[in-house]
Amino acid sequence: MRKGLAGLLAGISMLAYSGSAWSQELTIFWAEWDPSNYLQELANEYEKETGVKVTVETTPWSDFQTKAFTEFNAKGSAYDMVVGDSQWIGAASEAGHYVDLTDFFNKHKLNETMAPATVKYYSEYPSASGKYWSVPAEGDAVGWSYRKDWFEDPKEMEAFKAKYGYDLAPPKDWKELRDIAEFFHRPDEKRYGIAIYTDNSYDALVMGVENAIFSYGGELGDYANYKVDGIVNSDKNVKALEMYRELYGFTPPGWAKSFFIEDNQAITEGLAAMSMNYFAFFPALVNEASNPHAKNTGFFANPAGPDGDQYAALGGQGISIVSYSQNQEEAFKFLEWFVKDETQKRWAELGGYTCNVSVLESAEFQNATPYNKAFYDTMFKVKDFWATPEYAELLIQMNQRVYPFVTAGQGTAKEALDNLAADWNATFKKYNRPQN
Secondary structure (H helix, E strand, C coil): CCCHHHHHHHHHHHHHHHCHHHHHHHHHHEEEEHHHHHHHHHHHHHHHHCCCCEEEEECCHHHHHHHHHHHHHCCCCCCCCCEEEEEHHHHHHHHCCCCHHHHHHHCCCCCHHHHHHHHHHHHHHCCCCCCCCEEEEEEEEEEEEEEEECCCHHHHHHHHHHHHHCCCCCCCCCCHHHHHHHHHHHHHHCEEEEECCCCCCCCCCHHHHHHHEEECCCCCCCCCECCCCCCCCHHHHHHHHHHHHHHHHHEEEECCCCCCHHHHHHHHHEEEEEEEEEHHHHHCCCCCCCCHHHHHCCCCCCCEEECCCCEEEEEEEEEEEECCCCHHHHHHHHHHHCHHHHHHHHHHHHHHCCEEEHHHCCCHHHCCCCCHHHHHHHHHEECCCCCCCHHHHHHHHHHHHHHHHHCCCCCCCCHHHHHHHHHHHHHHHCCCCCCC
């Protein structure tokens, strides 16, 4: 039924667009990585259909946020749309940088067609408000790659079972993740157990730690009322942070400033048995041109915690219309085309990580790559960092408190998280956030 209606709307839309389309161009701003290339390919197909030229302008991840907000704060019209990080949504919407997409969202029933977690974290602000500021575009989350040939070596399997009492296989929980990391950690052979995120310059370390915290049943706070005491420094979070610190002991040498590039290199250079990374970076690991171990690289979703909770840190972005764009009407038309089921299917075929439920659930999608099934398993159980306008301060404070403990063993996990709770309380008080 939806497909038939979409086809009818497509015909109507094309008629409505004729007349003005030929004179319009749109610019979408995003970070420099493979998904932005896939979006440009998709946009080229939109141009063939409508005559509207869409350019995906990119910049390196290291200056993506700075460049975007510099343009926003200047009320510049260089970008018609932006595929912004999920944490930006509070800051960008409260400052008036994003167009309110609530009516568009409800008209196209995106609450029904997009994966619930992507709607919650990429689009809605404030939490549970029913106000939407972006359309889920590039779904992403943290998953894991591993060396299948190491795991399936009969001698390794026999030795592992003799030591730990169970079969060597992709870990089902964080205890097994820790055991396997310890088992393969052999510095004398230049073979190491695990690669995790540790860079503290943006959100790498925080998102790495989130994978442990969320799966240990913990939270970063109550996002509805800004309460953090007893939550961010809970016993569950303390145990999760202690586990992350323990895993750091099984990483390759010099691993204290590592993010997505280094974690992929841990696999491509044969350094580590397992590596944490966003799914968006996994295509390079199945490409024999970039990974000599491609045929022996497997993937799994973030394992469960000690009580069976299983979540992963959300990555990915939604696409928003910039308030200062001179082409908002055309931008709405592009989004209307982008959210169609057939466009979302094509987006996935090109390599984009669609958030469309029907595409995600299809066997065609889940069997398309060695990691798509793990991606599907993950995208329905993800959680994210604070999306309040002061998220950048919160991020810096978490890095400052957690990094010394994880990478240098300074203090205890409890001390780090108690201090973090105090920092966040002071920040929320400074911005007059209600803490009931």
